[in-house]
Amino acid sequence: MMLGEIAPGGVGSGLYGMPIMAVVAVFIAGLMVGRTPEYLGKRIGTSEIKLAALYILVAPALVLVFTAVAMALPTPANSMTNSGAHGFSEILYAYTSASNNNGSAFAGLNADTRWFDTTLGIAMLLGRFLPMLFVLALAGSLARQTPVPVTAGTLRTEKPLFTGLLVGAILIITGLTYFPALALGPLAEGLA
Incomplete structure (x- = not known):
């Protein structure tokens, strides 16, 4: 669930989460080879990557x-x-579920309090609508650009190399974001 709604078919935001990750993967590939990143014939610049980063940072x-x-x-x-x-795992799961999914909680957490009703509702509201705003802003930014021709330096996004880069970027971004919290909760509980 901490991967968020990245995969196509995710409830609500799965379809627009994947292009964000594709933009990030293309940007990373552009940095690695020293060329201006392009995706679907559009250049990925600083404003596009800032919007993608804001999208990625909302849920965490x-x-x-x-x-x-x-x-x-x-x-x-x-x-x-x-x-x-x-x-700790109970509270972490409650906010993860509210921000990324449907708002469920572990049975051991009494989430029917004023604090949890309010904060879980805020997390659910912001976790749904802020990413939508950033995706729409990114789409508008890309739509304003004129298409650039495909060159020898263009990363082909239909190849297995890009698929591997995309999956790696998703796992690394999520792992670096949540691993410390997971180490304090579920992993520590499993080792105890």
Whole structure:
């Protein structure tokens, strides 16, 4: 669920999450070979990559900030029936689910409190609509550009190399974003 709605077919935002990741993968490939990145005949510049980065950062920021605040405050932390790593996992899962998916929670978390009702609702609202705004802004930015011709330096996006680069970019971005939180919760619980 921490991968977000990246895969096509994801509820609500799966279809527009994939082009964002494709833009990021093309940008990374352009940096690696030293050429201006192009995607679908459009140049990927600083404004496009900033919009893609904002899209990518919305869900992790919501999940990690709300989880940190809920763990730091005494009232939300008292809603956990389990302490330690499992309790942290319960809160982390609740905000991950609200920001990326349907808003479910572990059975051990009493999410029916004013704090969780409010913050999970805010996370769900922002997690749905902010990415949409960034995708629409990116689409507008790309639509304003005139197409550039395909050259020898253009990365072919229909080849297996691009598929591998795309999957690698998705896994690395998500891994670097969430691994510290996962190490404190589910991984620590599994090792205990």
